[in-house]
Amino acid sequence: MSKVIRYIITALVSAAAIFFIAKFLGGAFDSSLxxxxxxxxxxxxxxxxxxxxSGKFRDGITVNNIPIGGMTAEEAxxxxxxxxxxxxxxxxxxxxxxxxxxxxxGMDYFDVxxxxxxxxxxxxxxxxxxxxxxxxxxxxxLAREGKNYTISCSIVPNIEKITAAVTEAGESLxxxxxxxxxxxxxxxxxxxxARFKYKxxxxxxxxxxxxxxxxxxxxxxxxxxxxxxxxxxVIEPKLTVAQLKKAIVKRSSYKSSYALGHYDAPNRVFNIxxxxxxxxxxxxxxxxVFSCNKILGKRTEAAGWxxxxxxxxxxxxxxxxxxxGVCHVSSTLYNAVIRSDLEIVYRINHSSHVGYVPWGLDAxxxxxxxDFKFKNNTKQDLFVxxxxxxxxxxxxxxxxxxxxxxSYDSISFYAEFVEEIPPTAxxxxxxxxxxxxxxxxxxxxxxxxxxxxxxxxxxxxxxxGDPKPVATSVYRMHPMRIAVWPGFNxxxxxxxxxxxxxxxxxxx
Numbered sequence: 001m002s003k004v005i006r007y008i009i010t011a012l013v014s015a016a017a018i019f020f021i022a023k024f025l026g027g028a029f030d031s032s033l034x035x036x037x038x039x040x041x042x043x044x045x046x047x048x049x050x051x052x053x054s055g056k057f058r059d060g061i062t063v064n065n066i067p068i069g070g071m072t073a074e075e076a077x078x079x080x081x082x083x084x085x086x087x088x089x090x091x092x093x094x095x096x097x098x099x100x101x102x103x104x105x106g107m108d109y110f111d112v113x114x115x116x117x118x119x120x121x122x123x124x125x126x127x128x129x130x131x132x133x134x135x136x137x138x139x140x141x142l143a144r145e146g147k148n149y150t151i152s153c154s155i156v157p158n159i160e161k162i163t164a165a166v167t168e169a170g171e172s173l174x175x176x177x178x179x180x181x182x183x184x185x186x187x188x189x190x191x192x193x194a195r196f197k198y199k200x201x202x203x204x205x206x207x208x209x210x211x212x213x214x215x216x217x218x219x220x221x222x223x224x225x226x227x228x229x230x231x232x233x234v235i236e237p238k239l240t241v242a243q244l245k246k247a248i249v250k251r252s253s254y255k256s257s258y259a260l261g262h263y264d265a266p267n268r269v270f271n272i273x274x275x276x277x278x279x280x281x282x283x284x285x286x287x288x289v290f291s292c293n294k295i296l297g298k299r300t301e302a303a304g305w306x307x308x309x310x311x312x313x314x315x316x317x318x319x320x321x322x323x324x325g326v327c328h329v330s331s332t333l334y335n336a337v338i339r340s341d342l343e344i345v346y347r348i349n350h351s352s353h354v355g356y357v358p359w360g361l362d363a364x365x366x367x368x369x370x371d372f373k374f375k376n377n378t379k380q381d382l383f384v385x386x387x388x389x390x391x392x393x394x395x396x397x398x399x400x401x402x403x404x405x406x407s408y409d410s411i412s413f414y415a416e417f418v419e420e421i422p423p424t425a426x427x428x429x430x431x432x433x434x435x436x437x438x439x440x441x442x443x444x445x446x447x448x449x450x451x452x453x454x455x456x457x458x459x460x461x462x463x464x465g466d467p468k469p470v471a472t473s474v475y476r477m478h479p480m481r482i483a484v485w486p487g488f489n490x491x492x493x494x495x496x497x498x499x500x501x502x503x504x505x506x507x508x
Contacts, residue, residue, distance in 0.1 A: 058127045059143040063119060064151055069143075073120055080151065084114050087153040090225055093216055095166060097207065097230035103169045105216065111156045119149040157220040163213050170207030170230050177204030179239035182248055182381075184400075186281030189387040195400060196383075198244060204235030247380065249403045252339035252411070256332045256356045259393035263356055268308035268325035271299075272395060273388045275329040282384040284376040289345055290384070292330045293371040299323025300367075310366075327364050328356050328395055329386065330372040334363035336397040337374045338413045338455055338470060341404065342382070345373035349473035352446070356395075360415025360451030360473040378402040408457040408464045421448030421477040433504075434485040439495050440503045441482055448477030 057076060059069035064083055068076040088107060095103040126147060127138035180201040188195055212230040219225065239247070258264055258272065275296055284290055299305040301322045308324025327350065334347060335357060350364040363372040376382040380402040387396050404410075423445040434440075454467035482495070483503065 057123055058139055060146040061123050061126060061142070062146060062148045063116075063123070065148060068123070073124065076120055077116070080116060083151060084116065084153070087114075087151070088112060088155065091155055092225055093219075094227045095169065095212065095216070095230060096227060097169050098173050101169060101172070103165060105162060105165065109158050109161050109165070110220070111154075111158055113154045113156075115152050119151060123147070123149060155220070155223075157217050159213075159217060162216055163209075166213050166216070166230065167209045170209035170212070170232075173205055173207045173230075173232060175202075175204050177235040177237040178202040179237045180241040180244045182244055182383075184281045184283060184383045184385065186385070189280065189385050189396070189398075195385065195398075196248065198241045201237040201240045203237060205232055206235055207232040247402065248383070248400055251341075251382075251399045251401055251404065252336050253396070253398045254332055254336040254339060255389075255394045255396045256328065256335075257392075257394050258328060258356060260355065262309060263325075263328070264393065265308060265325075267306040267320075268328075269388070270306050271308055271323050271325040272328050274304065275323075275326045276386040276388050276395065279329070279333070279384055279386045284382040284384070286376055286379050286381070288382075289373055289375045291371055291373045292326075292333070292365045293367065296323075296326065296365075298367045299326065323367065327354065327362070330365045331357045331362040332395045332397050333384075333386065334372060335361055335413060336399050338453075339411045340382075340399045340401075341411055341455075342399075343375040343377040344471075345375050347372050347374075347471065349471075349475065351476045353449070353475050358415060359417070359449065359475075360453045360471070361413060362473070376401070408459050410458045412456045412458065413453065413470070414456075415451040415453040415473065418450040418452050418472075421450065421474075423447055423477045424479045426480040426482060428482050428484050428488060428490055430486055430488070431483040432486055434483065434501075436485040436487070437493070437496055437499045438501050439482055439484045439488075439499060440501045441480065442503060443478055443481050445480040446476075446478040449475045451475075 056070055056072055057068045061067070061069050063076070063080055066079060066083060068079060071079065091107060091110060091112075093105040095105055097103065127135065127142045129135070130138065178201060181199045182196040183199070185193065185195060185197055187193075208231045212228055215228055219228075258269060262268070278296055282290070282295065297303060299322050301307070303322075305322040306324075307320040307322055310319065310321045310324040310327075331354065337344065347363045348370050349360065349362050353359055354362050364370050365372050378401055382399060382401040385396075385398040385400070388394070389396060426445070429442060431440075451473045453470040453473065455470050456467045457464040484493075484495070
């Protein structure tokens with residue numbers, strides 16, 4: 001039995017004896033005895049309270065073998081801080097990408113937590129319960145035998161932050177593959193040079209950021225930190241220069257002459273050259289529609305076009321107008337387009353035959369009227385070259401693009417006569433500017449004709465299948481038209497040759 005307990009028991013026995021003596025003597029000493037007993041109890045409570053209110057860890061408590069006995073909670077946290085920091089040494093990744101790119105995935109990319117506070121909360125309660133004697137025994141035992149706690153560290157990778165950083169690094173390497181391309185060299189047609197300038201293809205690259213993130217997360221969970229490399233894959237272009245050179249072929253060509261008669265008039269030739277220079281080098285992507293009127297624009301003197309002959313009155317007459325002669329260009333293009341097996345969107349023939357292409361194979365255009373349109377119905381770009389060879393007096397057209405299907409390698413284009421359309425009876429038209437008996441011939445009679453055009457496919461010089469109809473062309477007939485004075489009666493009035501006058505100049 002400890003000295004303390006014996007002391008307490010002795011004191012209590014003495015107090016009891018005094019109490020009974022006082023009672024026996026009549027209570028003279030009651031008040032003094034009660035005061036004495038109370039003082040003893042208060043002393044025990046005070047000593048117990050002193051042991052419980054220290055606010056420090058008991059001797060014998062260690063954390064990861066670091067003594068924290070006699071320390072306050074704040075002192076213990078400070079003592080254990082180096083231990084916590086050491087638990088994250090080496091945590092992180094060095095991410096390498098490209099030739100010399102480096103991304104450090106350090107502690108900012110991890111959510112770190114420790115159980116230190118839980119341990120300290122539990123340790124502070126050791127030897128802090130029970131009556132005074134038990135409390136002193138627990139304190140002695142703890143100091144003698146000790147109690148060690150172990151701090152654990154939770155390191156969780158922040159997937160969102162890591163993914164964002166790795167993706168950004170990888171995207172700096174990414175680039176799309178680019179196909180080789182061909183640019184037409186328009187001026188080459190003048191000297192017979194190469195038709196195209198080729199731009200080399202470019203290989204692309206895609207960084208495998210998803211795989212790199214997966215590796216980081218997996219290794220982080222296993223505590224296997226270190227170096228990670230963002231791998232990648234090369235993306236090949238779909239079309240190389242070598243392939244493009246084989247893919248672009250001359251699908252067709254056609255030339256017409258302006259050497260004879262009025263076709264060689266200077267203004268007309270100027271307009272033809274101007275139109276060819278505008279069209280030359282045009283590129284049509286798959287599905288694009290070519291419009292002569294759209295690409296050439298309004299043919300006006302203000303736009304630089306010169307006056308040259310063109311049909312009026314349905315082909316009954318001709319008159320000089322800005323841009324006269326451009327139909328020579330559209331008709332030459334039409335013949336090349338048919339031989340390229342392209343889709344005709346819109347085409348009509350002239351009202352009267354023209355001598356620079358065969359019957360039924362012409363295409364007329366007018367700023368305010370007919371147009372010639374065709375569509376690139378292939379799966380590749382189509383290149384249009386047009387030029388004038390002044391030395392040979394020819395208008396030339398070449399169409400380059402995808403090769404023909406294996407079933408044919410060339411196309412011929414021709415028209416066959418269908419019927420003649422005789423002029424009807426002479427017509428008399430009133431000109432209010434005439435006075436009797438004056439008259440003139442507005443236009444002479446002209447026979448009309450009908451033609452049907454065809455295209456024939458060939459393979460190695462041999463026809464493939466039957467000819468296919470392309471278009472029907474009707475060249476209008478015109479009766480003789482005589483302009484007469486107001487009130488002229490065909491049944492009673494006579495047209496005397498001596499009163500025949502020259503017709504007025506159109507537009508005057």
